[in-house]
Amino acid sequence: MTLSADVGVRLGSLDLQAELEVRDGELLALLGPNGAGKSTILRALAGLQPLDSGRIVIDEIAVDEPATETFIPPEHRSVGVVFQDYLLFQHMSVLENVAFGLRARKTPKADARRLAAEWIERVGLTDYADDRPHALSGGQAQRVALARALATGPRVLLLDEPLAALDVGARAGLRRELRQHLDSFDGMRVLVTHDPVDAYALADRVAIVSEGRIAQVGTLADVTAHPRSRYVADLVGVNLVAGRVVDGVLTTVSGAAVVIADAPNGPSLAVIKPHSITLVRAPDPGSSVRNVWPGTVVDVDRLGDRVRIGLGGVLPLTAEITTAALEQLELRPGDEIHATAKATDIEVYPA
Amino acid sequence: MTANERRDGRTRLPLPVLALAIIAILFFALPLLGLLMRAPWGSAWEYLTTDEVRTALKLSLICSLWATGLSIVFGVPLAWLLAKVAFRGSAAVRALCTLSMVLPPVVGGVALFAALGRRGIVGQYLDQWLGIRLPFTTAGVVIAQTFVAMPFLVITVEAALRQLDDRVEDAARTLGGSRWYTFRRVTLPAIRPALGAGAVLAWARALGEFGATITFAGNFPGTTQTMPLAVYLALETNPEEAIMLALVLITISFVVLVLLRDRWFGRRQVQTYEMQTYQLQNYDAVG
Numbered sequence: 001m002t003l004s005a006d007v008g009v010r011l012g013s014l015d016l017q018a019e020l021e022v023r024d025g026e027l028l029a030l031l032g033p034n035g036a037g038k039s040t041i042l043r044a045l046a047g048l049q050p051l052d053s054g055r056i057v058i059d060e061i062a063v064d065e066p067a068t069e070t071f072i073p074p075e076h077r078s079v080g081v082v083f084q085d086y087l088l089f090q091h092m093s094v095l096e097n098v099a100f101g102l103r104a105r106k107t108p109k110a111d112a113r114r115l116a117a118e119w120i121e122r123v124g125l126t127d128y129a130d131d132r133p134h135a136l137s138g139g140q141a142q143r144v145a146l147a148r149a150l151a152t153g154p155r156v157l158l159l160d161e162p163l164a165a166l167d168v169g170a171r172a173g174l175r176r177e178l179r180q181h182l183d184s185f186d187g188m189r190v191l192v193t194h195d196p197v198d199a200y201a202l203a204d205r206v207a208i209v210s211e212g213r214i215a216q217v218g219t220l221a222d223v224t225a226h227p228r229s230r231y232v233a234d235l236v237g238v239n240l241v242a243g244r245v246v247d248g249v250l251t252t253v254s255g256a257a258v259v260i261a262d263a264p265n266g267p268s269l270a271v272i273k274p275h276s277i278t279l280v281r282a283p284d285p286g287s288s289v290r291n292v293w294p295g296t297v298v299d300v301d302r303l304g305d306r307v308r309i310g311l312g313g314v315l316p317l318t319a320e321i322t323t324a325a326l327e328q329l330e331l332r333p334g335d336e337i338h339a340t341a342k343a344t345d346i347e348v349y350p351a
Numbered sequence: 352m353t354a355n356e357r358r359d360g361r362t363r364l365p366l367p368v369l370a371l372a373i374i375a376i377l378f379f380a381l382p383l384l385g386l387l388m389r390a391p392w393g394s395a396w397e398y399l400t401t402d403e404v405r406t407a408l409k410l411s412l413i414c415s416l417w418a419t420g421l422s423i424v425f426g427v428p429l430a431w432l433l434a435k436v437a438f439r440g441s442a443a444v445r446a447l448c449t450l451s452m453v454l455p456p457v458v459g460g461v462a463l464f465a466a467l468g469r470r471g472i473v474g475q476y477l478d479q480w481l482g483i484r485l486p487f488t489t490a491g492v493v494i495a496q497t498f499v500a501m502p503f504l505v506i507t508v509e510a511a512l513r514q515l516d517d518r519v520e521d522a523a524r525t526l527g528g529s530r531w532y533t534f535r536r537v538t539l540p541a542i543r544p545a546l547g548a549g550a551v552l553a554w555a556r557a558l559g560e561f562g563a564t565i566t567f568a569g570n571f572p573g574t575t576q577t578m579p580l581a582v583y584l585a586l587e588t589n590p591e592e593a594i595m596l597a598l599v600l601i602t603i604s605f606v607v608l609v610l611l612r613d614r615w616f617g618r619r620q621v622q623t624y625e626m627q628t629y630q631l632q633n634y635d636a637v638g
Contacts, residue, residue, distance in 0.1 A: 048521050074524040087522040091540040100536070101526035152527055 001059050003156055003188045007044045008053030009037075016040055016212040017054075020190075022156075027182060027189040029199040029220075031236060032209035038192040039084075041209070042158050045190065046081050047074035059155060075104070080149030082159045086141045088133035094120060094144050095129040101152035119147040123181065138166045139174045146181055157182075159191045163198055172350040175201050196220070196236045197269065197349050208232050225310065225318055230303045237308070239272040239317050242351060250348065256315035259290040263348040274308060274320035276345035279329060283338050290343040293317065297335045300326070311339055386598055391591040398595040406573050407581040408599065411558060414489065414577060418496035418557035419504075419550055426504040426553070427546065433505070434512035445509075449502040459498055460566025467494065467567075491568035492575050496557035503556050504549035511545030512538075555604060 001024040009016040016037045022028045030038040043049035045056060047063065050071055056064040058079070063072040080101075088097050099116035103109065120129050123143035133141060142162060149157060162178060163171050179202055182189060193199055199206045200220050208215040208223060208231075216223055216232050224240060227233035243252040245268045250258040258270055283292045295313035307326045309319045317339050321329075331337065364372075391398070398404065433445050451459050467474040467485045477483040485491045515538065523533040539546070561579040568575040570584065578600050585593040 043521075046521075046525050048524065074521070075527045075529055077525075079525060081522065081525040083518060083522055087516070087519050089519065089523070089537060089540075091543070100523070100528070104523070104527040104529070104532050104536075148526065 001155075001188075003045070003056075003058050003190075005041075005045060005056040006054035007041050007056070008051055009040055009044055009049060010052050011040060011049070014040060014212055016044075018207075018209065018212065018214045020207050020214060020217070022188040022190060024188060025186050026204045027191060027202060029191045029193055029203035029206045030209050031193060031196065031199050031206045032215075033194055033235070036209040037212040038194075038209045039160055042081070042160050042190065042192050045156065046079050046158055047072065047077050078153075078155040080152065080154035080157045082142070082145045082149050082157070082162050084161045085165045086133075086145040088136075088141060088144055088148070090133055093130050093132060094125060094136070097133065097144055098148045098151050101148065105152060116147075116151055119151045120144075123147045137170075139170055139177070142166070142174065142178070143181070146178075150185060155187050157185055157187055157189045159189070161192055161194070163193070163195070176351070178202065196224070196238060196240070197271070199236075200240050200269065201351065206236070208235060210235075225316075226301070227303070227308075230306075233274075233303055233308065233320075237274060237318065237320075239270075239274065239277075241270040241272060241315065243268065243270070245348065248343075252315065254314055256293065258315070258346065259343045260346050260348050261344045264350060267351045269349045269351045271347040271349070272317065272341055273345065274318045276341055277317060277319035278340045279309065279319055279321060279325075279331070280338050280340060281329065283340065287340070288342070289340040291339075291341045291346075293339045295337060295339055297331050297333050297337055299333060300331060311337065315339075383601070386594055386601070389591075390594050390598055394591075395595055398592050399599065403572060404581065404592075404596060404599075407576050407578050407596075410489070410492070410573070410576065411578040412603075414492045414496055415500075415554055415557040415560075417493045418500050418560075419554040421493065421497045422501040422504045422553040422557075423546070423550055426501045426549070427508055429501075430505045430508035430512055434509045449506060451499050452502045452506075456499055456560065456562025456564075457566050460495060460563035463495060463498060463563065463567045467491075486567055487569040487571065487575060489568075489574050492564055492577060495563040495567045496560045499560055499563055500553040500557040503552040504546075507545050507549030507552060508542060511542040515541055551608070554607075558600070558604065 003022040005018075005020055007016055007018045007020075014035070014037055018037065018041055020028065020030075020041070030041060032038050040049055044051055044064070051064045051066050053066055055062060055067070058077065062068070062070050063077055064070060089100065092100070095113060095116050098119050099112040102112035102115055107115070117126070117129060120126055123146060125140060125143055125147075128136060128140065133144065136144065142165075145162075163175055166174055175198065182202060191198070191202055203220060205218060206220050206223055207217045210231050216228050220236070220240070223232065224236050224238055227235075227237040241250065241252060241256075241258055243250040243256075243258065245260070245263050245265050247265065248260060248262060250260055250263075250268055250270050252258070258272075260270060278289070293311075293313065293315045295311035295315070295317065297309060298312040298316075299310040301308040301310070302323070305323055307321055307323055309321060309326075309331060311317045311319065319339055329337075429448060433441060433448075454462075464486065465471050467477070469475065469478050469484060469486065474485065477485070485494055519541065520533050520537055523537045524530075528536065559579055560577070561583065564575065564577060565580055570576050570580050576584070578596060582593050582596045582600070585596055
């Protein structure tokens, strides 16, 4: 049971040619900047954007294939969508919103309301069942949108930037909550996001979308450590370090310590940009740099005029330096080196 | 700006502007005041209970409601077509369908004759084949009123449909709603305030319709003589009666507006509505 899609769409200046596959129970994140075509892929999967070429197959049934003039309209696909700003029906109560899909599929009214009430309970909004959507907070609206999309029991769940409409302060908590809800759905899931942190927290695999093409697919760890192009490196080629923050120091499971500028205690995710890491042969005791990690050069990848140095050790890192710096340092795989980073250059997100 | 004005954050309107605005208010208030002062209150009841008046009033209400109903049935799909479907010549179609708003209603009546009269391009066949004659009948009144009233509903509903986020309909489709189900359960409720405002506008225009009606349907008591026609006729024979009838029309319009205001409109729709009513007065002045 899989979703496989070869999406060919021409839309204005966008020329979309993207192949992707989602396995049962898997969450694939489409990661890329605005205008790359991520949302158009999602619309094509949902049936809101007919293909110009290619083919979309859900559970071995072709739902869109221009070559054979096959097109199953959105209302007959087993696909649920959580839209970017949720698009709840403002003239209906929360309960009616969640019951909408069931009613549209001819479920008797009493049954639809009972099932919708169960979904609302599952997302913890029973007290709001009779409220209008405008009375809800962003996070609550997101849960209603999720319950509404899942109530009809779709095989595929599509999420378009589900966290983008929320303010920054609320995102971390809601990201965790969304993850719990997504984990309880065992179908295929596709998430569109421009934020690597979302992808890290929610996705099993990521597909990097760039100018209508899939630039690279893999696990996030794989893609961030080994970006195959300058573009992917700039977009997601960051060091993601998971650990627990205690009093301004994040400690990883393997015992590496990362000194950070202030962040609340608790499980967190640190983002260290490769270009903010400085490599030195011998650490300077007079420096203000708070983080000095010893490591071994594992690989040297040239991407244009820059070089990505993979470091092994207690804290595996990727550093980015210029070719000139590489020649000056005369780095070779196997060399012992120190990576340094200022605490203020490290971003920390509660996980 | 004085310290006091700065404190409460208001700017005083320049005097000439204020004076002109007050003149404008008087311009609208004085005719109403004149009617109220000149009305023969002593014999009001006798005027209002004559058979003639009751017949005209009943006919006006029935015809204007029919015209409103027809405007909704045909106007909403037309508005939908104009708002949602991009087709060649849509601008021309829109202009054609709203022409009767700016056309002198008498001209509309003549045009209806040319189309639906006994010798009209369609009317002759209606007569020959089906035995249907529209001119000088109550149905003709409804046709004339619909002709001038429907555009008000169409432009109001079209504007609302244009403002509607298409993606809300997309969301309904992905949830399993067919196009028709989505239109009924999502699109229509979302434009309900505009539909209400448009229907009231169309109804008000139909109720006040004079020129097209008298041209196309004539002025026969009991079948085609609506209130505005009765007012006009009474003015020539008995001005006091005309004033009473005019006040009745104003009262009906006013009561309906107040009732609908609470029922259908949020504050913003009321403002839009009032703005459009003002336009409506203008069009009437043209006719």
